[in-house]
Amino acid sequence: MGLSDGVVRPGALRRTVNGLDLDVRVGWYRSLPLSSVRVFALEVDGAAVTPTFELDGATYTLDELPAFHDKWWFVQDPATLHLPVSTAKSAVRVELEIGWRIPYIVIGPETALVQRAHVDMELEVAA
Amino acid sequence: MIKTGSTLYAYTNEWRAGQYTLDEMIAKVAALNLGPGLEVVGFQSFKGFPHLTPDQIRNFRNALESNGLEPSCLGTNIDVALRSDRFLTEDEMVDYLAAQVKVARLLGYPVARIQIGATPGVIERIAPVAEKAGVKLGMELHAPEAATTPAIVAVRECYDRIGSEYLGFIPDFSATMTAVPRGMLDQFVRDGLPASLLPALVEIWSGDELPHVRFNRFAALAKEQGAEGPVVDQTRLAYTMFGHADPQGWREILDRVVHVHGKFYEIEDGTEPSIPYAELLGLLVEGGYDGVISSEWEGHAFATEHDVDAFALVGEHQEMCRTLLAAATSGGGQR
Numbered sequence: 500m501g502l503s504d505g506v507v508r509p510g511a512l513r514r515t516v517n518g519l520d521l522d523v524r525v526g527w528y529r530s531l532p533l534s535s536v537r538v539f540a541l542e543v544d545g546a547a548v549t550p551t552f553e554l555d556g557a558t559y560t561l562d563e564l565p566a567f568h569d570k571w572w573f574v575q576d577p578a579t580l581h582l583p584v585s586t587a588k589s590a591v592r593v594e595l596e597i598g599w600r601i602p603y604i605v606i607g608p609e610t611a612l613v614q615r616a617h618v619d620m621e622l623e624v625a626a
Numbered sequence: 627m628i629k630t631g632s633t634l635y636a637y638t639n640e641w642r643a644g645q646y647t648l649d650e651m652i653a654k655v656a657a658l659n660l661g662p663g664l665e666v667v668g669f670q671s672f673k674g675f676p677h678l679t680p681d682q683i684r685n686f687r688n689a690l691e692s693n694g695l696e697p698s699c700l701g702t703n704i705d706v707a708l709r710s711d712r713f714l715t716e717d718e719m720v721d722y723l724a725a726q727v728k729v730a731r732l733l734g735y736p737v738a739r740i741q742i743g744a745t746p747g748v749i750e751r752i753a754p755v756a757e758k759a760g761v762k763l764g765m766e767l768h769a770p771e772a773a774t775t776p777a778i779v780a781v782r783e784c785y786d787r788i789g790s791e792y793l794g795f796i797p798d799f800s801a802t803m804t805a806v807p808r809g810m811l812d813q814f815v816r817d818g819l820p821a822s823l824l825p826a827l828v829e830i831w832s833g834d835e836l837p838h839v840r841f842n843r844f845a846a847l848a849k850e851q852g853a854e855g856p857v858v859d860q861t862r863l864a865y866t867m868f869g870h871a872d873p874q875g876w877r878e879i880l881d882r883v884v885h886v887h888g889k890f891y892e893i894e895d896g897t898e899p900s901i902p903y904a905e906l907l908g909l910l911v912e913g914g915y916d917g918v919i920s921s922e923w924e925g926h927a928f929a930t931e932h933d934v935d936a937f938a939l940v941g942e943h944q945e946m947c948r949t950l951l952a953a954a955t956s957g958g959g960q961r
Contacts, residue, residue: 501813501926502927528642532708534708534709574641601707602706602707603741603743605706609712
């Protein structure tokens, strides 16, 4: 609902030489630091996938993201998840559970709000 | 004379969808006559905020000027949980905010919105920065806080102690609502909440306990009736986003208002069904406020750009405000 809509939009999935690329957008109204990003789960056609994360020309493993509090994910720019998935299908089911720590909304001692988005979409694979 | 204005936050759906660049959105606001005030949230509208290039700053100032718009308020944030390993220290918070106050000046903004994350210690140290920049700081008074809640009373005392004319408040009408917006309730049901629970949700909402206490009470009742998990958890928003403090409480801070967030969700037949605008605008007129009211549509919490044209709705909101302000002005015998 609301800001978690539009995290993955139609046309977001492309085939590459290494697998699939998935464009993902910020599930909040403003830009957030990479340190706030957490990918909880990603499945393609029911199989778990560990992606890498690319933004502004730099690529990160998911484990590296928490350290980058000085790199910003601009709210209008999609990040690209590189999925090591080999498939010849023209469409696949993508399930993504992703969250952002909202760094100015404090909900308890040393605890900030985490905004989560759950994506479950049948996406066409563009060339 | 109170002026209308837009905050680009109202157009969050269109912005996230990438339908407009910043220049295009500013031009659209002007073309639809949704100014003259123009507010932005720094971390929303500018890539690289607060470290903007001279080109970004020049382009923005030119865009406002060439479109006949006036900078009203720059929204800042203190990202205390910026890092994954620890919260920012007070020194870091001051530096973080100071950079945003300085860029507010460069962008031509007379007011910077601050939030409750600015502790008294931070306020004390940022006040001289604001004075030097010539930028007034307005703490946003937003649900679940209000002018008379303990956290804000502490800020008022802090302001009294410092005694700077650069410290003020930004009433946000989310604090003084009379109902939970219909669109929000409909969204809860679309996302799986049994509609039979809505009367209880609303009745508990109107109680006086703290938001989390009321939510817990509703969640317990929902569980008794077989509803739990995400469909109930989502309703926590109703208790935190929408406050129902007495609008007359704004009198306590009227002389320190530096900007106003005209929060709204729906306009039906020329009125906001959940927010008592006639009373609120009457108070502002009576208090002699002469700044900008930003039309701050926040229905993007439950509606997409496919459901609602935010630009059209802001137009309706401003029409309502103009009508009510004219009535309040003539009714109060002021010109």
